[in-house]
Each structure stands twice: as C-alpha cells, then as structure tokens.
Amino acid sequence: MSQGKDEGKLEDLYLITLRNGPFAHESFSPSEDLLNFLWNECKVLVVGAGGLGCELLKDLALSGFRNIEVIDLDVVDVTNLNRQFLFRQQDVGKPKAEVAAAFIAKRISGINIKGHHANIYDQPREFYKQFNLVVAGLDSIDARRWLNETLIDLVETNDDGTIDVSTVIPLIDGGTEGFRGQARVIIPKMSACFECNLDLFPPQISYPLCTIANTPRLPEHCIEYASVILWPQQQPFGAGTKVDGDNPEHVKWIFERAQERANQFHIQGVTYRLSQGVIKHIIPAVASTNAIVAASCANEAFKLATYIANPLNNYMLYNGESGVYTYAFETERREECPACGRAQPKKICVSPKWTLADLIEVLREDTELRVKSPSLTVSSRALYYSSPASLEQATKENLPQSLDCLLEEGCEIFLTDPALPLGRKLQIFFHKCSKKNK
Amino acid sequence: MMAERYDRQIRFWGEHGQAALKDCSIYFLVVDDKETSWRDLGRNFFVDEDAVFNHRFRADTTQRLLQELNDEVVGYSQTVSIDRFLKEYSSEDRLLPIFVCCSLDEQILLKTSEFCWRHQIPFVYAVSYGLLGLVRIAIPEHCVWDAREEMVAQELRLSEPFEELEQYCNNFPLESLDDANHSLVPYAVILVKAFKAFMDSHQGRRPETREDQEAIRLLLRSWMRTPTEENFMEALKHCHFIWMKSLAEPNESLQSILKDYKTEMEGIQLQVDRKDRNLKFWILVAAVKHFVIEDGQGKLPLKGSVPDMISDTESFIGLQRVYKKRAEKEHRIIYQRAQYICKQVGLEENFLSPLEVFEFCRNIRSIAVMRYCSLQDEFQNNTVLKDALKSCLDRNEEDAYFYIAFRACLQFHHQQGHFPGQVMNGSLSSKEPSLLDYEQDYIQLAHLAEKWCKSCDIVKNEKLDATLREMCRYGGSELHSIAALTGGVAAQEIVKLVTKQFRPLSGWFIFNGAQSTSATVSLCTHI
Numbered sequence: 001m002s003q004g005k006d007e008g009k010l011e012d013l014y015l016i017t018l019r020n021g022p023f024a025h026e027s028f029s030p031s032e033d034l035l036n037f038l039w040n041e042c043k044v045l046v047v048g049a050g051g052l053g054c055e056l057l058k059d060l061a062l063s064g065f066r067n068i069e070v071i072d073l074d075v076v077d078v079t080n081l082n083r084q085f086l087f088r089q090q091d092v093g094k095p096k097a098e099v100a101a102a103f104i105a106k107r108i109s110g111i112n113i114k115g116h117h118a119n120i121y122d123q124p125r126e127f128y129k130q131f132n133l134v135v136a137g138l139d140s141i142d143a144r145r146w147l148n149e150t151l152i153d154l155v156e157t158n159d160d161g162t163i164d165v166s167t168v169i170p171l172i173d174g175g176t177e178g179f180r181g182q183a184r185v186i187i188p189k190m191s192a193c194f195e196c197n198l199d200l201f202p203p204q205i206s207y208p209l210c211t212i213a214n215t216p217r218l219p220e221h222c223i224e225y226a227s228v229i230l231w232p233q234q235q236p237f238g239a240g241t242k243v244d245g246d247n248p249e250h251v252k253w254i255f256e257r258a259q260e261r262a263n264q265f266h267i268q269g270v271t272y273r274l275s276q277g278v279i280k281h282i283i284p285a286v287a288s289t290n291a292i293v294a295a296s297c298a299n300e301a302f303k304l305a306t307y308i309a310n311p312l313n314n315y316m317l318y319n320g321e322s323g324v325y326t327y328a329f330e331t332e333r334r335e336e337c338p339a340c341g342r343a344q345p346k347k348i349c350v351s352p353k354w355t356l357a358d359l360i361e362v363l364r365e366d367t368e369l370r371v372k373s374p375s376l377t378v379s380s381r382a383l384y385y386s387s388p389a390s391l392e393q394a395t396k397e398n399l400p401q402s403l404d405c406l407l408e409e410g411c412e413i414f415l416t417d418p419a420l421p422l423g424r425k426l427q428i429f430f431h432k433c434s435k436k437n438k
Numbered sequence: 439m440m441a442e443r444y445d446r447q448i449r450f451w452g453e454h455g456q457a458a459l460k461d462c463s464i465y466f467l468v469v470d471d472k473e474t475s476w477r478d479l480g481r482n483f484f485v486d487e488d489a490v491f492n493h494r495f496r497a498d499t500t501q502r503l504l505q506e507l508n509d510e511v512v513g514y515s516q517t518v519s520i521d522r523f524l525k526e527y528s529s530e531d532r533l534l535p536i537f538v539c540c541s542l543d544e545q546i547l548l549k550t551s552e553f554c555w556r557h558q559i560p561f562v563y564a565v566s567y568g569l570l571g572l573v574r575i576a577i578p579e580h581c582v583w584d585a586r587e588e589m590v591a592q593e594l595r596l597s598e599p600f601e602e603l604e605q606y607c608n609n610f611p612l613e614s615l616d617d618a619n620h621s622l623v624p625y626a627v628i629l630v631k632a633f634k635a636f637m638d639s640h641q642g643r644r645p646e647t648r649e650d651q652e653a654i655r656l657l658l659r660s661w662m663r664t665p666t667e668e669n670f671m672e673a674l675k676h677c678h679f680i681w682m683k684s685l686a687e688p689n690e691s692l693q694s695i696l697k698d699y700k701t702e703m704e705g706i707q708l709q710v711d712r713k714d715r716n717l718k719f720w721i722l723v724a725a726v727k728h729f730v731i732e733d734g735q736g737k738l739p740l741k742g743s744v745p746d747m748i749s750d751t752e753s754f755i756g757l758q759r760v761y762k763k764r765a766e767k768e769h770r771i772i773y774q775r776a777q778y779i780c781k782q783v784g785l786e787e788n789f790l791s792p793l794e795v796f797e798f799c800r801n802i803r804s805i806a807v808m809r810y811c812s813l814q815d816e817f818q819n820n821t822v823l824k825d826a827l828k829s830c831l832d833r834n835e836e837d838a839y840f841y842i843a844f845r846a847c848l849q850f851h852h853q854q855g856h857f858p859g860q861v862m863n864g865s866l867s868s869k870e871p872s873l874l875d876y877e878q879d880y881i882q883l884a885h886l887a888e889k890w891c892k893s894c895d896i897v898k899n900e901k902l903d904a905t906l907r908e909m910c911r912y913g914g915s916e917l918h919s920i921a922a923l924t925g926g927v928a929a930q931e932i933v934k935l936v937t938k939q940f941r942p943l944s945g946w947f948i949f950n951g952a953q954s955t956s957a958t959v960s961l962c963t964h965i
C-alpha cells in the first residue's frame with residue numbers, strides 16, 4: 001500500500017479529468033486544475049435532505065465536490081428510514097439537514113459540509129448567490145418553482161444587454177414517483193426553466209365536491225368528506241386548527257369518521273393508510289428510484305463543473321415500470337415565460353360587479369398561476385395583502401368592494417405570492433358576462 | 439412501527455409485495471477477498487478510513503456499515519475468493535434468493551452466471567466503467583404475476599353481459615326515471631342498454647362498421663335529457679367498449695402462455711419432480727386454461743372491480759357487487775380446478791392458498807413469462823445476440839456500441855491483465871503525460887472490436903471508434919455517480935424479481951453517462 005491517501009481516493013477522478021476523449025465537451029481541457037477547482041472553489045447547494053437529498057450528498061461528496069451546503073426544514077420521520085440512508089432510528093425528530101451533514105462529515109474526511117435547518121423561502125438572495133451550482137431534490141412543485149425563479153432573479157445583464165454569465169447559477173432538478181423520475185438541467189435565462197414547462201407537472205386533481213357530499217362511491221370520497229366537510233364543521237381539535245397529516249390523532253379522527261360514512265353507504269376499503277395518503281397527498285417513494293435520479297443529477301453536476309462530457313440538454317425521463325427506460329430530450333424555452341422570458345401581462349377578464357374577493361378566488365383557481373395566497377397592488381397602491389397580519393387587517397376592507405370601484409378598465413395589477421419571487425403582472429378587462437369558472 | 443418504516447413503498451407494491459421482500463431479504467451476504475484500499479474510499483460510501491488503517495477486508499467493512507441501515511436484516515460477509523465460495527456452496531445450508539455479480543472479470547462473470555443458471559437463482563450483473571453503466575439479468579424463466587399494465591375499464595363485458603349484469607340493468611328503466619335519477623345511471627348500465635338496443639334493431643347483428651358506431655352514438659345522444667348530462671357524456675366517451683375486440687378473451691400473448699407445454703399435466707409433473715421455482719404459477723395458469731375451455735366459453739375470469747363512474751352511491755355499489763359476486767364465483771371454480779391439478783401431481787391440497795389463487799385470477803390479464811438467454815450462449819456468439827444488437831441499432835439506439843466496446847474491453851483485460859488505458863496504481867501521482875497516453879491500447883482494443891464485429895455482422899463505423907477511444911479514456915475507472923445509478927437500477931430489478939410485480943429488464947441495460955442516454959439489448963423471449 002504505497003499509495004497516498006488523497007491520491008488513492010482521487011485516482012478514478014484523475015483518470016477522467018486528466019485525459020481527453022471524443023465525448024468530452026468542446027471546451028474541456030484536461031488538467032489537474034479541474035479537481036483543484038472542485039476541491040477549493042466550487043460551492044454546491046443541495047436543496048432538500050430527503051430521499052433524493054441523502055443520495056445527492058453522498059454522490060456529490062464522492063464525485064470530488066468538497067464544499068457542500070444542504071438546506072431542509074424537515075425533521076427525520078420514521079417513514080423516511082426505508083430510503084433516507086443517512087438517518088437512523090435514534091435520529092427521528094432531529095433536523096434532517098444537520099443529521100445528514102454530520103453523517104457525511106463523519107464518513108468522508110476533509111469535506112467541508114454545512115447543514116441548514118431552515119426554510120428556503122427565508123434565505124436572502126446573498127445566500128443563494130454564493131454557490132456555483134444548486135442541486136434540488138424536492139417533492140413540492142411550489143418549492144421548485146420558487147427556487148427556479150430565485151435563481152433567475154439573480155442573473156444580471158451587462159451594459160450591452162447581454163447576460164453576465166458570472167451571475168448564472170445552473171440548477172439541476174430531480175424528482176421521483178414510484179419507479180418513475182426525471183432529472184433536468186436548467187441554465188437560468190439561457191435554457192428552458194421550470195416555469196417554461198410547468199405543464200409537465202399537472203396540478204393535483206381533486207374530487208368534485210358534489211360527489212363527496214352527495215354520491216360517494218370510493219373510499220377516497222369518504223375520507224375527503226371527513227377532512228373537507230366534517231372537519232371545518234366540527235372543529236374537533238379546537239377552532240381554527242387545520243388538518244395536520246403528520247398528527248396521528250388528526251388522521252385517526254378522519255379515518256374513523258370516514259369509516260362511519262363508508263359503513264353508512266356500504267363502501268369498502270377505508271383504511272388508516274389510505275386516509276393518511278389522501279390527506280397528505282402521499283406519493284409512493286422507493287429507494288432505488290431516488291438512487292437512480294440522484295446519481296444522474298450528481299453526474300450532471302460533475303459534468304457541468306468539469307466539462308468532461310456534455311451536460312444533459314436538458315431533460316431526462318426515467319421509467320422503470322416495464323424494463324428500464326430513459327429518454328433524454330430538449331425542452332424548449334418559452335419566449336413568453338413569466339419567469340425567464342419577456343412575458344406580457346396576463347389578461348384577466350372579470351365582471352365589473354365582482355368583488356375583490358371574487359377576483360382573488362379566480363386567481364387562486366387559475367391553473368397557470370397556481371398561487372395560494374396572492375397579494376395585489378395597483379400602481380403601487382395596495383389592493384390586498386395576504387400577509388403579514390397587520391397589512392391583511394389594513395387591506396381586507398377592500399375585499400367586499402366591487403371591482404369597478406377599485407380599478408380602471410385595462411389597468412395593470414401586480415401580483416405577489418410566496419411561491420413566486422418574481423411576481424406576475426396582470427391586466428384587467430371588464431366583461432359583463434364573465435363567469436367564475438365552475 | 440415497522441410497517442411505518444416501509445409505508446412509502448408499501449403504497450407502491452402493496453402489502454404482498456412487501457411480504458415477498460421480507461421473506462427474501464432477511465439476510466444479505468457480501469463475498470469479496472480484497473483488503474480495503476484508499477481507492478475504495480473514493481468509490482464506496484460504505485467503507486471507512488479505519489478499515490484502511492487496520493487492513494480490514496472490504497467485505498467485512500461493507501457488511502458492518504450496511505447492517506447499520508436496518509436491524510431487521512442480518513448481514514454476513516465471507517472473505518474468500520469467488521471460486522472457493524462457489525465450490526463450497528450448498529443449497530442445503532443456505533439458499534440464495536438472488537445473486538449479484540459486480541466484477542469486471544469476464545471469467546468470474548461467466549462462472550457465477552453459469553452457477554446461478556444451474557441452480558435457478560436469478561442472476562443480476564451490475565458494473566460501472568467510467569461514464570458507462572451496465573446491468574444484465576439472467577434466469578432461465580421469470581414469471582410475472584402482476585405486470586401492473588392492464589386497463590381495468592376494458593373488461594366490463596359490456597357487449598357480452600353475463601346474466602347477473604343483464605338483470606341488474608333491468609333495474610334502470612331509462613324512460614320512466616325522473617331527471618335526477620336519469621342523470622345518475624352509471625355509464626356501464628347505459629352502454630349495456632345501448633348495445634342491446636342496437637342488436638334488437640339490427641336483427642341480432644353486432645356493431646361493426648363506422649355507420650354502426652355512429653348509430654350507437656346517435657342513440658346515446660337521443661337518450662340524453664340535457665345536452666350536458668354528465669353520465670351520458672361518460673357513456674359517449676367509453677362507447678368504443680361496445681364494438682372493440684372483446685378483452686374477455688385471452689389476447690395473443692396470454693394465449694401463448696395458456697398453450698405452453700408447462701400447463702399440460704406432464705409438464706406440471708416434470709416441474710414437480712425438478713422443484714421448479716415457478717411451479718405455482720404454472721399450476722394456476724393451467725387451472726385458468728381449464729376454466730376458459732370448460733367453464734368460461736372462451737372467456738377469462740372477470741377481475742371483479744369497477745372503475746369509478748358518475749352514479750348515485752346505491753347504483754354504483756350495486757354494480758360493484760354484481761361484478762364482484764360474479765368474479766368470486768369464477769375464481770372459486772378456478773381454485774377447485776387448481777386443487778384438482780395439485781392432487782393429480784401428488785402435491786398437498788393446501789399447496790396453493792385461496793388468497794393466492796384469487797389474487798392471481800384478478801391479475802390474469804397482466805401476467806407475463808420471460809425466458810432469458812444465458813450468458814454462456816450470449817458469449818459464444820449466439821444468434822440471439824446478433825439479432826438483439828441489430829434491432830437496437832435499427833432503432834437508432836447507438837449506445838449499443840458501448841456494449842460492443844465493453845465486450846472488447848473484457849476480452850482485452852482477459853488477455854493483457856489490465857484494462858485499455860488503465861494507469862497502474864500509484865503512477866498517477868507523477869502525472870507523467872506519457873503514462874496517460876492510451877494510443878497503443880486503443881489500437882489493440884480496436885483490433886479486438888473489429889474481429890468481434892465481423893463475427894456479429896456489424897459494420898465498424900466512426901461511432902464505434904469514438905466509443906472505443908472513450909472506453910480507453912475511462913481506463914477501467916469507477917465513478918461513484920455511475921456506480922450509484924447502476925446499483926439503483928440493479929436494486930430496482932431485484933425488487934421486481936422478488937415481488938414478481940412489474941416487468942424486469944429483458945437483457946442488458948446500458949447507460950451512457952457521457953450523453954445521458956441509454957439502450958436496452960433484449961436477450962429474452964417474452965410470452
């Protein structure tokens with residue numbers, strides 16, 4: 001064993017970075033500098049320390065990245081243990097990001113890894129600005145949209161209007177469901193972004209309310225009845241307490257009410273597991289798909305940082321349900337993308353007699369905007385602020401007012417929402433016959 | 439508590455899938471006879487520095503660190519050569535449910551796969567080589583109990599209503615229902631009525647032509663009380679079920695499974711004598727076959743479930759009940775037929791549990807049988823391989839060239855004792871450019887590949903040349919991300935083999951990490 005410690009560990013990485021080959025990127029130049037860059041300069045942020053995040057941290061660390069930070073708001077739950085291999089039974093209840101970072105640091109000596117037990121939405125621009133690469137392993141569409149827009153927002157333009165490439169931080173995004181998954185590379189303002197192809201992730205379909213209330217046929221209908229109709233009526237855990245799918249008492253209450261309803265209608269199949277799944281919209285997750293998608297993201301990160309080969313352009317689908325299948329293709333950048341393109345204000349047709357509350361409801365149901373708590377301003381005058389509470393208090397008197405009292409035909413409204421760092425411009429048109437879609 | 443740990447995967451492959459995994463994975467065994475090196479620390483997350491300092495075996499260290507993941511599983515390690523392991527193996531003291539080989543040595547690959555083939559152990563090969571990842575599955579026969587591919591709605595027998603369904607439909611006199619109830623008649627009932635009405639007005643003829651289809655659509659529209667009556671809109675959306683080729687009868691692939699020699703009495707007896715691993719599957723197929731011929735008038739048993747459709751609760755539950763009852767009746771007949779077969783071949787009466795039989799019947803439209811080509815056959819230039827590669831290249835799956843390059847690399851290694859472009863341990867530290875040069879190795883590798891191509895009738899082209907150069911550049915290196923991806927695919931395939939759900943990979947999976955593309959070289963007959 002004449003070999004030194006670091007040389008030994010890096011031998012495989014040296015082989016691939018010190019030699020050129022026909023599949024290398026055209027600007028690849030073999031050199032020791034590449035690994036030095038990975039070691040000393042390149043900073044990577046991993047967003048999410050869940051199923052994908054754990055795999056990503058391991059993969060990046062063993063790919064030569066030595067400056068890694070990870071951010072996650074969650075704590076370890078027992079249902080994580082089947083696939084999130086950096087956590088053990090005794091970690092249940094502890095912050096994921098911190099446990100994961102500590103584990104990696106313990107196993108891989110010399111690595112500089114930091115865990116942030118924090119909400120991504122609360123981090124300032126400067127936090128994101130310090131990284132060379134961001135790799136996301138998130139299950140929430142909202143969080144992925146937010147991150148996408150945040151990185152787009154960081155891109156600056158030169159005086160001549162061209163993009164200042166030093167401000168461009170590539171985003172590598174992975175997602176899984178069962179045996180399916182996808183990995184993609186987003187170069188903000190230069191290639192298709194998350195928002196450009198938001199339609200690849202259709203919004204969740206919910207059961208029609210009249211079915212739930214009047215003609216239940218499936219066990220799911222009974223569970224929805226308990227959580228959507230009975231819960232607000234009966235407020236079983238005190239007024240204003242929302243359903244928490246992680247609270248076993250809550251799930252138990254819904255499960256039992258759902259069972260009663262199912263018995264009444266002779267519907268079979270209401271179980272505790274199904275109840276929890278419906279309440280939390282649980283997506284099945286298996287370790288192998290996470291491993292595959294995370295490894296593919298880490299491979300793209302390594303290629304982006306070294307140019308040993310061409311990074312993915314720009315989307316790879318994975319499907320392991322029948323055989324093993326992948327498909328790589330280029331998604332197109334949308335010129336009128338509201339996040340990365342030159343979007344015109346979105347046209348909204350309303351009846352002048354609608355109230356502001358009606359308008360907000362329509363915006364919340366819009367399948368393109370997909371916002372949950374929008375705030376609205378018109379030529380820097382506040383129409384409605386959903387938060388903080390003091391501003392909500394001050395603006396809510398506008399809610400019952402009719403739109404023709406508040407707005408001019410054709411005026412531009414600016415919408416902000418926690419999910420959309422860039423906000424959206426809307427243009428309001430009056431139409432007497434506008435209907436709220438139902 | 440423990441069910442909670444597996445919650446997110448039970449939601450995917452169900453309690454029975456989880457039970458199959460549990461039965462199989464109560465232990466794992468790592469066989470490897472090397473000591474842990476610094477290089478291993480750059481490749482593998484489940485080794486640590488302590489192992490290098492204390493000259494511990496990789497097998498022991500990996501076993502110890504993997505064991506931490508799950509204390510319900512017991513891990514073992516054996517620090518012996520694979521030759522010795524195979525020689526000392528006896529299925530009597532330890533039955534291996536799955537064998538995974540990760541060696542880049544051609545001889546070890548062939549030896550281990552041959553061993554598994556002989557013992558009917560599912561064999562999975564998983565390796566990574568630079569930016570290339572490969573997985574291969576080999577087993578004489580794998581039977582899929584539920585490929586999870588079927589479409590439920592297609593087997594409601596709407597154009598061949600069974601007696602109970604027809605009776606049930608009589609409860610809905612469309613003309614005399616009030617508007618509210620009219621708008622809640624399930625589309626299944628509407629379509630049965632439409633089918634009957636068509637037959638009655640066409641001298642008992644089934645709808646076939648475009649005009650017939652249009653006539654049925656018109657009929658449905660004429661029954662609507664308002665232009666947007668939702669249940670009738672659903673009926674219009676699904677009205678092709680009336681004239682589509684019936685799915686009550688076995689399709690082509692199912693027919694060939696039902697016709698297989700293994701469903702005949704001698705075939706089953708032979709499997710009993712040889713303790714075949716798919717015996718249960720084939721007895722069940724035989725039972726279904728007898729049902730189709732003797733009881734079902736050519737039709738498969740019903741699944742027994744009904745997709746959600748607009749309806750009032752009572753009508754829907756009633757419909758569910760009709761299908762479920764009928765299906766249970768059919769499944770019970772199949773259970774009796776299976777018991778009879780068991781008795782005939784000298785198996786115990788409870789060889790098959792009723793639950794197993796019912797589950798099998800419910801999924802009958804989604805069973806599959808896969809018979810693989812062995813690695814021995816493949817490596818002896820079997821014609822199956824030629825065809826498989828050809829069809830890959832015809833489909834423009836150019837990553838098939840990586841298969842050729844990989845085979846040439848294995849051969850190169852066998853002859854030369856090192857991989858093309860490999861830099862010997864330690865010499866990298868000097869980073870002498872001449873040591874990195876792979877031109878000589880490339881020439882020899884290209885020579886091997888050319889011979890190989892000739893024997894397979896494949897034209898050596900520029901793409902293959904580039905692939906060979908790229909392989910020289912990799913020099914037998916192992917990059918962790920590629921290894922992790924390959925390992926993930928192998929793990930997924932193992933889950934499929936154990937749970938008998940989903941269709942496994944049909945041969946080689948080749949992942950080209952340089953271009954993020956992949957190809958499958960199929961070496962398996964599906965029936």
Ligand SMILES: [Zn+2]
Nearest residue numbers: 193196337340
């Ligand atoms: Zn965009």
